[in-house]
Amino acid sequence: MLLAQSSIIGIIASMTACVEPDALDSDSSASSGTTATEIDADAEGSTQGVPEPSVGDTTGAADTTGAADESTTGEPIPDGLFAVAGGLRALRLGPDHVYCEQYSLDIDNWPSILQISKHDASIEKFIENGLSPFSSLAVSDDWVYASDTSEIYGRPISGEPTRLIADIPGYGSLPQMVVGASHLFALRADLHEDRVYMHDLPDGESVELFQASEIDGLATEGERLFAATNEGLVEIDLDTGVLVPLGPTNVSWLHASGGFIYFERDEELLRTPQDGGPLALLVEQDQLGGSVTGIASDDQHLYWTASYISGGSLRRVSLDGSGLEIMFEHTGANYPHDVQLDETHAYWRTSGEVWRVTK
DSSP states (O other): OOOOOOOHHHHHHHHHHTSOOOOOOOOOOOOOBOOOEEEOTTSOOOOOOOOOOOOOSOOSOOOHHHHHHHTTSSSOOOSEEEEEOSSEEEEEEOSSEEEEEEOOSSGGGOSEEEEEETTTOOEEEEEEOTTOOOOEEEEOSSEEEEEOSSEEEEEETTOOOOEEEEEOOSSSEEEEEEEOSSEEEEEEEOSSOEEEEEEETTTOOEEEEEEESOEEEEEEETTEEEEEETTEEEEEOTTTOOEEEOSOOSOEEEEEETTEEEEEETTEEEEEETTOOOEEEEEOHHHHOSEEEEEEEOSSEEEEEEEETTEEEEEEEETTSBOOEEEEEEESSOOOEEEEEOSSEEEEEOSSEEEEEEO
């Protein structure tokens, strides 16, 4: 479905936004990881390096032609390259499909949300938006949500038409949305104050929940919402908008799961209980493999994607921080982002490809 056209200014801004940021360089050596260590919430992150383990058989230098042909044979798609699509800027998972935000200057690939089958890697355009690029993507078990600079669109996974879900007031961008049990939360990055809006699903009201001078990310589990603000990690009371401090400052890449909040701080990965408590150091700087570009977890492992100047990797540790594994390594200008998990696989993206490995 073709939605409202954007201004030329929006097109120029989106061209700039679609460039992947340069990743930090990282040293590489051998180890098996460490066990989680409790640390003080206000303490500086450890700078003592832990050597990396040796890399296994997987590499990022896949033959894209062979991988693409594999999905048409009826045979299971092997680990590695899963699908090829240019201009990817976000990846989220639904029950049976992978959804990616795509932006390209190619007239045949105007801004859209792609739907990629987990079964055979076939690709379809699921939501289209004319010339206006999408700025964030969120997926629930039943719906796919995509936002531009002010409007949030939604389409049921079952295939009914796309419709306008909410019109968020203010200026700036909508860089992140997250879905709770019965609400959709949208971050408005405004010029002077960042704001978070709460929308009652499926067709309720949108209200401003809270604001802060800087909000670096959101995470949700069930009906609990957490945010990284300039004043530290907080939980937001959904009835009152009151911020409940949880301690650490300077955090990013929030992920909430299993009663914990996982995050990156000072080039380390840590976790803290959602109800408050001591921080646990899970991954030290020299284990990260570069700059963190995504975090996810299941009931056994914490996964993350990391990028550096000449590639990147998918890595994991046990939830206590032990047993560091390099699941997949990319080489060259092929930077991994946005790791997401289902019951059997880990998925992630580069700027033009979707990758998958068995967990």
